[in-house]
Amino acid sequence: MVRNLALVLLLSTPAAAETYISDAFGILPEGTISNERAAWSGLRDGSVTRKVQSDKADAVLIFIGPKALVAGKDKGHAMALAFDRHGNLVQDARAVFSLESNDILETNVRDGIADVLFLPEPKADTFAGGASIDGLQSPRALYRVTADLESVTPAFKGTQIVKSETFGTVESVDLADQYGNLVEDGVGTSVVLSHNGGTYTLLAAPIRESKAEAVILGRDMLAGGTTTLHIGSASSSEAFEYQHQVASGSPDLKVWALEEIGAIGLRLGPVATEAGHLLTDGSPVVIRVFGDGGNEVQSDGWIRDGFFETVVRRPSVDDKLTVTFQTALGFETRSIEVGVVAPDVVRGAE
Amino acid sequence: MMRVALFLTLFLGVASAAIWTAALAFETAQTTRVSYKYIASALTASPQKERAVVWKRPDQELVRPFTEADAVVIGQALQEAWQVHAVAQDSGNPDLIADRFTGVAEERAALSVADAKAHGGRMVVLSQEVTPRFYHKDGSVFQAKVQMVVARFVSSDGVGLDAMRVTKDSGIATLLNESNGWRLMSWERRESEPVGETRSTFQGGLYGVNYYPSKTPWRDFWPAFDAKEIASDFDQIAGLNANSVRIFLTRDAFLGENANDALRSLETLLKIAAEKNLEVVPTLFDLKQDFSLGTWADDAQYLSKVLPILAAAPAVAFVDLKNEPDLDFEAHGIAKMMAWLQSMLALSRDWAPNLSMSIGWSSAEAAENLVSDLDVITYHDYASLDDTYDRLALLSGKTDGKPIYVTEIGDSTFNLGAGFPGSEKKQAQRLSVRLQALSAADGAMVWTLYDFPSVDASVVGGSPWVKRLQSSFGILRIDGGEKPAAAILRAEFKVKN
Numbered sequence: 113m114v115r116n117l118a119l120v121l122l123l124s125t126p127a128a129a130e131t132y133i134s135d136a137f138g139i140l141p142e143g144t145i146s147n148e149r150a151a152w153s154g155l156r157d158g159s160v161t162r163k164v165q166s167d168k169a170d171a172v173l174i175f176i177g178p179k180a181l182v183a184g185k186d187k188g189h190a191m192a193l194a195f196d197r198h199g200n201l202v203q204d205a206r207a208v209f210s211l212e213s214n215d216i217l218e219t220n221v222r223d224g225i226a227d228v229l230f231l232p233e234p235k236a237d238t239f240a241g242g243a244s245i246d247g248l249q250s251p252r253a254l255y256r257v258t259a260d261l262e263s264v265t266p267a268f269k270g271t272q273i274v275k276s277e278t279f280g281t282v283e284s285v286d287l288a289d290q291y292g293n294l295v296e297d298g299v300g301t302s303v304v305l306s307h308n309g310g311t312y313t314l315l316a317a318p319i320r321e322s323k324a325e326a327v328i329l330g331r332d333m334l335a336g337g338t339t340t341l342h343i344g345s346a347s348s349s350e351a352f353e354y355q356h357q358v359a360s361g362s363p364d365l366k367v368w369a370l371e372e373i374g375a376i377g378l379r380l381g382p383v384a385t386e387a388g389h390l391l392t393d394g395s396p397v398v399i400r401v402f403g404d405g406g407n408e409v410q411s412d413g414w415i416r417d418g419f420f421e422t423v424v425r426r427p428s429v430d431d432k433l434t435v436t437f438q439t440a441l442g443f444e445t446r447s448i449e450v451g452v453v454a455p456d457v458v459r460g461a462e
Numbered sequence: 463m464m465r466v467a468l469f470l471t472l473f474l475g476v477a478s479a480a481i482w483t484a485a486l487a488f489e490t491a492q493t494t495r496v497s498y499k500y501i502a503s504a505l506t507a508s509p510q511k512e513r514a515v516v517w518k519r520p521d522q523e524l525v526r527p528f529t530e531a532d533a534v535v536i537g538q539a540l541q542e543a544w545q546v547h548a549v550a551q552d553s554g555n556p557d558l559i560a561d562r563f564t565g566v567a568e569e570r571a572a573l574s575v576a577d578a579k580a581h582g583g584r585m586v587v588l589s590q591e592v593t594p595r596f597y598h599k600d601g602s603v604f605q606a607k608v609q610m611v612v613a614r615f616v617s618s619d620g621v622g623l624d625a626m627r628v629t630k631d632s633g634i635a636t637l638l639n640e641s642n643g644w645r646l647m648s649w650e651r652r653e654s655e656p657v658g659e660t661r662s663t664f665q666g667g668l669y670g671v672n673y674y675p676s677k678t679p680w681r682d683f684w685p686a687f688d689a690k691e692i693a694s695d696f697d698q699i700a701g702l703n704a705n706s707v708r709i710f711l712t713r714d715a716f717l718g719e720n721a722n723d724a725l726r727s728l729e730t731l732l733k734i735a736a737e738k739n740l741e742v743v744p745t746l747f748d749l750k751q752d753f754s755l756g757t758w759a760d761d762a763q764y765l766s767k768v769l770p771i772l773a774a775a776p777a778v779a780f781v782d783l784k785n786e787p788d789l790d791f792e793a794h795g796i797a798k799m800m801a802w803l804q805s806m807l808a809l810s811r812d813w814a815p816n817l818s819m820s821i822g823w824s825s826a827e828a829a830e831n832l833v834s835d836l837d838v839i840t841y842h843d844y845a846s847l848d849d850t851y852d853r854l855a856l857l858s859g860k861t862d863g864k865p866i867y868v869t870e871i872g873d874s875t876f877n878l879g880a881g882f883p884g885s886e887k888k889q890a891q892r893l894s895v896r897l898q899a900l901s902a903a904d905g906a907m908v909w910t911l912y913d914f915p916s917v918d919a920s921v922v923g924g925s926p927w928v929k930r931l932q933s934s935f936g937i938l939r940i941d942g943g944e945k946p947a948a949a950i951l952r953a954e955f956k957v958k959n
Contacts, residue, residue, distance in 0.1 A: 131625075132583075132624070132625040134614050134627060134629070134654075135651065136570070136631075136633065136649050136650060136651035137547070137570050137571060137573075137574035137585065137649070138551065138577065138578055138583050138584070138585040138614060139583040139584075139585060139615070139625060139627065140577045140578075140581045140583045140616070141581055141616070144577070144580070144581055146573075146577075148573065149570075149573060149574075149577070152570060152650075153650055154633060154650040154651040154652055155631075155651045155652055155653060155654050157654060163652070175598055175600075175602055175603055177598065177599060177602060178599060178600045179600070187599075188599075189525055189598055189599035189600065191598055191603060193603065193636070195566060195648075199565075199566035199569065199570070199648075200650065201634065201636070201650060223605065223634045223636075223650075224634075224636065224648065225596055225603075225605060225636075227525070227598075229525065229599075
C-alpha cells in the first residue's frame with residue numbers, strides 16, 4: 113500500500129537544511145539558484161546566512177499628488193521610489209527634488225522611498241516635478257495649483273437688465289481669488305433671481321473665461337427684483353431690471369368663417385416691437401372671442417414667425433364679433449367683421 | 463434440522479452478498495467527478511473571507527490617514543497576494559501572479575514559480591502582522607513593515623520532505639494602488655527566525671470515550687450545541703468511571719460568520735467538563751477536506767481562534783491536531799500533508815506553547831511519523847484483536863518514552879442477523895479483550911458514547927452498509943440505554959482510576 117511505503121520513507125527527519133536556500137519568495141536547492149535570484153536583496157538562508165545589500169539607484173519613479181492643489185492651502189506630496197539594477201529597494205542614498213513651484217528640496221532615501229511635503233507658490237498653473245537619486249533622474253510628473261475658490265469675492269457687472277421676450281446674459285465681473293488667480297473654466301456657480309412678485313428663478317452659471325455667465329429668456333416675469341451670485345459659501349447680490357417691450361402699433365387681426373364646420377379662423381400679426389423686431393417664437397398668446405348671449409370661446413397658443421393663427425368654434429352667427437388678445441406686448445379688444453374668404457397665407461400655430 | 467440450518471446459512475450468505483453488491487453499486491452511482499477549467503474555481507471557497515492580516519499602529523505619523531477601510535482593502539490585497547503565490551507555485555502556472563503582483567515583485571514571484579516547478583519548493587504565508595510606515599497623500603503608494611509566519615518546504619517526489627521550515631519573517635512590503643486595485647510591488651525579507659520549537663509534556667492515565675450527542679453528530683454538533691444536553695451526557699460519561707472525553711472541533715464551524723457562537727460553545731463545554739472532572743482531548747480541523755496551499759492561511763486563522771480558549775482551559779489534557787491525517791495521504795499527497803501537519807504544529811507551539819500536542823493517527827504504524835515533533839503519541843486501533851498488544855509494544859520502542867494513548871477503539875453492534883456482522887454481545891467481548899491488551903498504554907478511549915439515528919454521508923460515504931455500521935458503535939443506544947459493553951467499560955475504568 114502507498115500508505116505503508118510512505119510511512120517507511122517518512123520515519124527519518126528531513127535532509128539537512130543547509131542544502132537548501134530560502135529567500136523572500138520561497139525555497140530551492142542551493143546549487144540551483146540563478147544569478148538573478150541570488151542578487152535579490154534581503155535575508156537569504158542556506159549553508160550560509162547572508163543579507164544581500166542593494167546597489168546604487170538604477171531606476172527612479174516619481175509620484176506627486178494630489179493632482180490639484182488649492183493655492184495657498186494644500187501641500188503637495190512628492191515621493192521618489194528607487195530601485196537598483198536588480199530590482200532591490202535602494203538604501204542609504206540622498207534624493208533631490210526639483211519642483212517648478214518650489215525651491216530645491218532634499219531628503220534621505222529609506223527602504224527605497226524618499227518623500228517631501230511642499231507648499232507650492234500660490235500661483236494657479238500646471239507644474240512639473242522630478243527627483244534625482246545617485247545622479248539618476250526620474251521622469252517628469254505634472255501637478256496643478258488651482259484658484260482658492262473660498263477666497264473669491266463674487267460680484268456682478270452692474271445692474272442686470274432682462275428684456276421681455278429676449279435672450280439676455282446675466283454675468284459677473286472677472287472672478288479671482290485672493291492671490292489674483294482667475295477662476296478656471298467649468299467651475300460651477302449659481303445665480304438666483306428673486307422676483308418682486310415673490311417667485312424665484314434658479315440658473316446654473318458655469319465659469320467661462322473667468323466670468324460666471326447665465327443666459328435667460330425674459331418671459332412670464334411681471335417685474336424686476338434682485339439677482340444673487342453664489343460661489344461656494346460666498347454670495348453677492350445686485351438689482352435686476354425687467355424691461356417690457358412696446359409694440360410697434362396694433363397688430364393686424366383677421367377673422368374668417370368656416371361654414372362647413374361652424375367655426376371661425378383667426379390670424380393675428382405680425383406682432384412686432386417698436387424696434388421693428390417680431391416677437392420671438394414661443395411667445396404666449398391668448399385670444400378670446402365673444403358672441404351673443406354670453407357665448408365665448410378661448411384659444412391659447414404662441415407666436416411663430418411673428419404670427420398667431422387658430423380655429424375656434426363660432427360663438428354666434430353674428431357677422432361682427434368682439435375679440436380680445438393678450439400678447440407679451442399688451443392687451444387689446446377689437447370688434448371685427450367676420451370675413452368670408454380666408455387670407456392667402458396661413459401662419460402661426462395653436 | 464441440518465438442512466434447515468444449511469439453507470438458512472446459504473440464504474443469509476446470498477442475501478448479504480446481494481445487499482453488499484447493491485450497496486457498492488449505489489455508492490458508485492453517487493460518485494461524481496468534477497473537472498475545473500480555472501484554477502480559482504478549483505479552490506475551496508472559504509466559508510467567509512477571513513481577515514488573516516492583523517494591523518498594528520503605525521510607528522510614525524503617516525502623511526495620509528490610514529482608515530479602517532484601508533485596512534480591509536489593503537489587508538485583502540496582501541492576503542490574496544500570498545494565496546495566489548502559493549497556488550501558482552503548487553500548480554506551476556504563473557498566470558495568476560499578475561492578479562495580485564506588479565513590477566519587481568511580479569517578476570520575482572514568476573521566477574519563484576518556475577523554480578518551484580523545477581525543484582519542488584513551496585512557500586505558504588500563514589499569517590501576517592502589518593505595521594504601516596508610509597502612505598502617499600493621494601493614496602497611490604503604501605509601504606509597511608510586515609511580520610509573517612511562513613512555511614517553506616521541498617519535496618522533489620511529492621512523497622518525502624527534503625526540507626521543511628516554519629519561520630517568522632519580517633521585511634518591507636511596498637504596494638501600488640493601480641487602476642484595478644492594490645498590488646504588491648516589492649517584498650524584501652530582512653529578518654527570519656524559526657518558529658515552534660518549544661515543547662510541552664503531558665502525563666496521566668486517560669480512560670474515556672469519543673463524544674457526540676446522539677442526534678447531532680459531526681457537522682451538526684456545534685450549530686446545535688445544547689449545554690444542558692452536554693452536561694447530562696458528561697454525567698453519563700463520568701458514570702462509566704471515565705475520566706476523559708475526546709471531542710471534535712469541525713474546521714468550518716470555527717471559521718466564518720458563526721465562529722463566535724462556536725467559540726462560546728467551546729468555552730461552555732470545557733467549563734462543563736471541568737465541573738464533571740473530565741479531561742478533554744480536543745481534535746482540531748475535523749472534516750477539513752481541502753489541503754491545497756491556498757487554504758493554509760485560513761487554517762492559521764482557525765488556530766488563532768481556538769488555541770487561546772484551549773490554552774486557558776484547565777480541562778484540556780492535550781490537543782489532537784488532526785484526526786487520521788494518514789488517510790488523506792493518498793488523496794492530497796504525502797509531502798503536502800506532512801508539511802501541513804508540521805506547519806500547524808509549529809503555529810500551535812508558537813501561539814500556545816503550554817499545550818501538549820499530538821496527532822490522532824489511524825493506526826499504530828502511522829503513529830511512527832513525526833514522533834520527535836509531538837509531545838504525546840496517539841493512534842486508533844480497529845485492527846486485528848490478536849495483535850493489539852504487539853502493535854503497542856512495537857510502537858513503544860520507537861517513541862522516545864513519550865506517553866501513548868489509543869484514542870479510538872470500538873466495534874459496531876449492527877446486527878443483520880445471527881450476530882453478523884456484529885452484536886452487542888460481541889462488542890462487549892471484543893472491548894474487554896482490547897482493553898486488556900492495551901493495559902500498558904497510558905490510556906484508551908472508546909468510539910463512541912452513543913449510537914446515531916442518522917449518519918452524515920459526507921463523512922462516512924454513501925454506502926448504506928457503511929452508514930448502518932457507523933451508526934451502531936455506541937456504548938449507549940439511541941435512547942440512552944446501556945449496551946453490555948457499558949458494564950465492561952465501567953469495570954475496566956474503575957480499575958484504572
